[in-house]
Amino acid sequence: xxxxxxxxxxxxxxxxxxxxxxxxxxxxxxxxxxxxxxxxxxxxxxxxxxxxxxxxxxxxxxxxxxxxxxxxxxxxxxxxxxxxxxxxxxxxxxxxxxxxxxxxxxxxxxxxxxxxxxxxxxxxxxxxxxxxxxxxxxxxxxxxxxxxxxxxxxxxxxxxxxxxxxxxxxxxxxxxxxxxxxxxxxxxxxxxxxxxxxxxxxxxxxxxxxxxxxxxxxxxxxxxxxxxxxxxxxxxxxxxxxxxxxxxxxxxxxxxxxxxxxxxxxxxxxxxxxxxxxxxxxxxxxxxxxxxxxxxxxxxxxxxxxxxxxxxxxxxxxxxxxxxxxxxxxxxxxxxxxxxxxxxxxxxxxxxxxx
Amino acid sequence: xxxxxxxxxxxxxxxxxxxxxxxxxxxxxxxxxxxxxxxxxxxxxxxxxxxxxxxxxxxxxxxxxxxxxxxxxxxxxxxxxxxxxxxxxxxxxxxxxxxxxxxxxxxxxxxxxxxxxxxxxxxxxxxxxxxxxxxxxxxxxxxxxxxxxxxxxxxxxxxxxxxxxxxxxxxxxxxxxxxxxxxxxxxxxxxxxxxxxxxxxxxxxxxxxxxxxxxxxxxxxxxxxxxxxxxxxxxxxxxxxxxxxxxxxxxxxxxxxxxxxxxxxxxxxxxxxxxxxxxxxxxxxxxxxxxxxxxxxxxxxxxxxxxxxxxxxxxxxxxxxxxxxxxxxxxxxxxxxxxxxxxxxxxxxxxxxxx
Numbered sequence: 001x002x003x004x005x006x007x008x009x010x011x012x013x014x015x016x017x018x019x020x021x022x023x024x025x026x027x028x029x030x031x032x033x034x035x036x037x038x039x040x041x042x043x044x045x046x047x048x049x050x051x052x053x054x055x056x057x058x059x060x061x062x063x064x065x066x067x068x069x070x071x072x073x074x075x076x077x078x079x080x081x082x083x084x085x086x087x088x089x090x091x092x093x094x095x096x097x098x099x100x101x102x103x104x105x106x107x108x109x110x111x112x113x114x115x116x117x118x119x120x121x122x123x124x125x126x127x128x129x130x131x132x133x134x135x136x137x138x139x140x141x142x143x144x145x146x147x148x149x150x151x152x153x154x155x156x157x158x159x160x161x162x163x164x165x166x167x168x169x170x171x172x173x174x175x176x177x178x179x180x181x182x183x184x185x186x187x188x189x190x191x192x193x194x195x196x197x198x199x200x201x202x203x204x205x206x207x208x209x210x211x212x213x214x215x216x217x218x219x220x221x222x223x224x225x226x227x228x229x230x231x232x233x234x235x236x237x238x239x240x241x242x243x244x245x246x247x248x249x250x251x252x253x254x255x256x257x258x259x260x261x262x263x264x265x266x267x268x269x270x271x272x273x274x275x276x277x278x279x280x281x282x283x284x285x286x287x288x289x290x291x292x293x294x295x296x297x298x299x300x301x302x303x304x305x306x307x308x309x310x311x312x313x314x315x316x317x318x319x320x321x322x323x324x325x326x327x328x329x330x331x332x333x334x335x336x337x338x339x340x341x342x343x344x345x346x347x348x349x350x351x352x353x354x355x
Numbered sequence: 356x357x358x359x360x361x362x363x364x365x366x367x368x369x370x371x372x373x374x375x376x377x378x379x380x381x382x383x384x385x386x387x388x389x390x391x392x393x394x395x396x397x398x399x400x401x402x403x404x405x406x407x408x409x410x411x412x413x414x415x416x417x418x419x420x421x422x423x424x425x426x427x428x429x430x431x432x433x434x435x436x437x438x439x440x441x442x443x444x445x446x447x448x449x450x451x452x453x454x455x456x457x458x459x460x461x462x463x464x465x466x467x468x469x470x471x472x473x474x475x476x477x478x479x480x481x482x483x484x485x486x487x488x489x490x491x492x493x494x495x496x497x498x499x500x501x502x503x504x505x506x507x508x509x510x511x512x513x514x515x516x517x518x519x520x521x522x523x524x525x526x527x528x529x530x531x532x533x534x535x536x537x538x539x540x541x542x543x544x545x546x547x548x549x550x551x552x553x554x555x556x557x558x559x560x561x562x563x564x565x566x567x568x569x570x571x572x573x574x575x576x577x578x579x580x581x582x583x584x585x586x587x588x589x590x591x592x593x594x595x596x597x598x599x600x601x602x603x604x605x606x607x608x609x610x611x612x613x614x615x616x617x618x619x620x621x622x623x624x625x626x627x628x629x630x631x632x633x634x635x636x637x638x639x640x641x642x643x644x645x646x647x648x649x650x651x652x653x654x655x656x657x658x659x660x661x662x663x664x665x666x667x668x669x670x671x672x673x674x675x676x677x678x679x680x681x682x683x684x685x686x687x688x689x690x691x692x693x694x695x696x697x698x699x700x701x702x703x704x705x706x707x708x709x710x
Contacts, residue, residue: 022472027502040474041498044481045464049496057496061460062419062520070463070516074501105416108425109400110514112467117377119395126399133400141404141412142516143396146429147382148708154507159465161425161497161516165417353503 029238030282030346053251054174055234056100058166065166067102069093072159076353078125080199082191082210085158086128088286088355091215092237093162094136098217099233099289101172101224102164107133108142109160114153125156136215138162170224176231177252181320182298184291186219186305187212187313188264189241190283193351194272203275209268214287219310223291226304232292237355239346240282242331244290246345249329258318258333258343282346284354292320384593384639385701408606409529410589411455413521420521422457424448427514431708433480435554437546437565440513441483443641443710446570447592448517449491453572454588454644456527456579457519462488463497464515469508480511491570493517525579529606531586536675537653538611539646541574541660542567542668543619544596545638548706549627558630564623569642574665578646581659587647592710594701595637597686599645601700604684613673613688613698637701639709647675 025032049057049068056069073089090107097104109129113122133140195211197203216235224230232252236244241263249256265273265280273280287310293301298316305311323329331343380387404412404423411424428444445462452459464484468477488495550566552558571590579585587607591599596618604611620628620635628635642665648656653671660666678684686698 020474022468022470022474022477022502024470024502024504026468027500033500036500037498040477041481041500044478044485045495045498047494047496049461049494050498057461057463059461059496062417064417064419066518068461068463068518069497070465070514071499072465072467072501072514074467074503106404106412106414106423108412108423108516110425110427110465110516112427112429112512113377113381115377115379119375119377122377123395123399126396130399139402139404140400141402141414142424143392143400143405144426144514145382145388145391145396146427147377147379148429148509149379151506152509153512154503157467157508157512159425159427159499159514159516161463161465161514163421163423163518 024352025349027352028346028349030243032348052173054100055096058100067097067100067164067166069096070159070161071096072157073355074157074353075196075355076154077199078121078155080211081195083213084125084128085156086125087132087213089158089160090129090132090136091213091286092355093160094138094215094217095235097162097164098220099235100166101170102166104136104138104162104164104217106163107138107140107160109140109158110144112153112157113145113147114155115147115150117155122156132215136217172230172233174232174234174248174251177248177254177292177320178231179254179320179322180295181231181292182295182316183256183318183320184298184302184314185241185264185317186289186311188266188269189285190265190269190273190280192286193283193354194269196354197272197351203272207268207272209266212285212287214310216287216289216310219289219305219308222304222308223301227293227297227301229297230291230293230301234290236285236288236290238284240284241290242281242343243345245331248292249331253323253329255321255323255329256318256331257321258331260333260335262315262317264313264315278350281343282350284351286355379707380704382707383701383704385598387703407528409455410451413455422452422455422519422521424451425514425516426451427512428710429512429708430551430710431509432554433476433510435566436550438568439480439483440511441480442487442568444513444515445484445487445491446568446641447710448515449493449570449572450590452517452519453575454590455521456525457521459491459493459517459519459572461496461518462493462515464495464513465499467508467512468500468502469510470502470505472510477511487570491572527585527588529587529589529603532603532607532609532647532675533586534609534675534677535650536586536647537650537671538673538675539653539657539669540596540619540672541644541666543621543624544640545620545624545628545635547641548638548709549624551709552627552706558627562623562627564621567640567642569665571642571644571665574644574660574663577659577663578656582648582652582656584652585646585648585656589645591640591643591645593639595639596645597636597698598700600686603647604686608678608684610676610678610684611673611686612676613686615688615690617670617672619668619670633705636698637705639706641710
């Protein structure tokens with residue numbers, strides 16, 4: 001996801017010393033990424049679009065509202081069950097635009113190729129990008145190719161930037177969650193991360209799980225047709241659902257209460273998580289949608305999502321509540337045994353190179 | 356520069372075998388890059404904006420004309436006399452927009468960081484991006500950061516994508532060069548490439564040469580004020596002036612005749628080229644502007660450019676002629692001794708990682 005850049009992170013930043021070096025965790029999409037952005041990037045770049053803290057910029061240069069976003073893709077391996085870096089590069093940017101309420105229109109594609117890459121591998125990736133762009137209804141209108149010496153990159157990196165139009169009247173952003181709102185998810189958690197793990201052969205066995213990587217703009221249009229007053233849309237990528245909900249809670253200054261027994265997780269993904277000590281709440285998704293909307297539109301929204309191929313398993317997982325007086329915004333989970341626990345954002349890095 | 360993608364390259368493509376691998380020359384910006392684009396990228400991506408073959412897409416989604424472009428930056432070393440990868444990343448994309456006649460408005464920035472990069476180095480680059488964006492009058496509205504393991508990248512790669520508005524009535528593109536037009540250049544050739552070479556310590560001595568990396572949108576607005584009927588603008592980056600003029604000759608189906616004794620080259624750059632066997636015509640520039648305009652506006656255009664800090668050394672270097680009957684478009688040079696020689700585009704790669 002292209003990142004929210006906000007001065008106040010949802011967590012107390014770990015101070016960066018001037019001589020500090022970049023570590024893998026700075027790319028996690030969780031706390032360390034937020035700290036890097038707040039402390040290193042934010043001091044140099046500041047404008048209203050960037051400071052809003054969404055995964056997209058909402059700009060209005062010519063009487064129309066445009067959404068603009070960017071995403072670099074470094075997933076390893078390049079091919080995994082259910083997708084590859086090409087489909088990921090198109091869908092990731094289409095989704096960052098779509099969760100703004102925008103209709104994605106144009107993508108750019110910047111390729112960094114490592115000397116020695118097989119042209120046949122590049123061709124497979126390009127064909128995958130073509131198919132994903134066709135499915136999403138976007139045009140790739142500008143491209144760039146650079147080549148670095150063998151050992152100075154890792155096969156293939158792809159940056160995609162995206163440009164979409166936000167229809168008049170849509171007010172969807174991470175700041176809009178309100179007490180009483182319902183929280184929905186379009187389907188099961190962690191499928192993408194589990195598929196990439198399997199492709200790395202780190203499981204010791206061949207788990208039958210495919211990445212959920214998909215363009216969500218069609219699902220979102222169906223949802224907004226049925227639930228036009230939707231407040232927040234977000235795709236829970238790096239850092240997973242837990243990190244995404246913490247970002248929203250902070251942006252909207254609300255609490256979010258989840259019901260553990262409502263969280264959809266496929267048995268194979270749960271087994272992988274149990275074996276490796278991961279929590280599906282922190283596993284990356286590339287084709288899932290978090291929806292926060294007025295409770296009275298929740299059923300209509302769920303029905304519309306379930307009627308779409310990418311929302312068949314949509315469920316209601318929680319609700320938005322006012323923050324406790326004098327306390328900071330929190331994500332909480334009502335556990336299956338009836339207790340309540342804090343759900344923080346991803347601290348370190350559990351799965352490098354996941355997207 | 357973000358690339359022109361056109362089925363017919365200006366040269367007869369060397370066929371790519373299915374098992375071929377990417378080599379450094381595929382990133383040269385010259386013949387091999389054109390062949391890779393024509394034979395590998397073009398079959399998968401085709402739309403009018405992309406096929407026009409300019410360094411920008413010209414799209415009209417909402418009654419306004421937008422220019423969209425992208426560029427990845429892999430220059431080595433990160434810092435060189437006169438600039439660094441940050442200034443390069445902002446100026447390269449601002450210039451690809453500005454040569455379309457657009458007013459650059461928004462940039463995105465995607466960072467790929469190598470584990471172990473010093474945060475202080477990143478901070479120097481970000482400050483340089485901030486200053487360049489301020490100078491160009493653009494906002495960086497969206498960002499993304501990824502981190503790869505040590506040895507899987509080379510310090511820092513930056514992709515910038517850009518969005519600009521093309522004022523009504525402007526018709527500037529590589530297809531517009533017409534017989535009789537004058538060809539201008541805003542200043543000396545090869546300064547950027549020479550500065551990067553020096554920074555690599557490959558000269559054996561410390562040549563006093565700085566990169567020309569600069570945002571050209573101000574210079575272009577001054578030019579268009581004085582010469583509103585300008586036909587073609589282009590910044591001669593990878594592949595140098597020779598490659599850029601060959602691209603234009605092919606897009607417009609014309610010949611371009613240059614006067615060798617008019618080409619501006621600084622003595623130190625000429626010495627470097629003589630020593631290494633390079634030709635300044637093929638050396639990369641990052642702050643120079645090629646202008647093709649009706650001969651009757653040439654003097655006004657030159658005067659306006661010379662009145663701007665980035666166009667002080669602007670000169671007329673040639674003219675556009677009809678192609679010879681039955682012959683393909685060519686760039687020709689009238690040599691100082693009175694002969695005429697063919698100026699082809701860059702064949703292989705002379706300076707990898709120049710931008």
